[in-house]
Amino acid sequence: MTVFYLAAAITSEVIATLALKSSEGFSRPVPAxxxxxxxxxxxxxLALVLKHLSVGTTYAVWSAVGTAAxxxxxxxxxxxxxxxxxxxxxxxxxxxxxxxNAAGAH
Numbered sequence: 001m002t003v004f005y006l007a008a009a010i011t012s013e014v015i016a017t018l019a020l021k022s023s024e025g026f027s028r029p030v031p032a033x034x035x036x037x038x039x040x041x042x043x044x045x046l047a048l049v050l051k052h053l054s055v056g057t058t059y060a061v062w063s064a065v066g067t068a069a070x071x072x073x074x075x076x077x078x079x080x081x082x083x084x085x086x087x088x089x090x091x092x093x094x095x096x097x098x099x100x101n102a103a104g105a106h
Contacts, residue, residue, distance in 0.1 A: 016042065023035055
């Protein structure tokens with residue numbers, strides 16, 4: 001269940017962040033409500049995950065996967081710029097999380 005909770009926390013955070021863009025500065029009530037509910041749900045799920053995983057591992061995975069997902073969705077949904085540097089940077093984020101998890105395993 002812990003992995004499911006972490007995946008759900010990441011998903012709700014990504015949805016909330018996408019809704020944040022759509023809320024147009026919280027001037028649109030439905031996207032603004034999605035932002036609030038999404039972030040509250042994400043943090044609640046993170047609290048459940050932290051009962052079983054270390055805070056370093058949990059936050060590294062949550063933030064890295066969320067960051068990578070938002071960057072990729074920004075490209076796909078909003079036509080944000082694409083470059084080799086952007087993809088290399090996303091790769092470094094992933095490598096950083098792998099490194100943190102490997103360092104914590106010993």
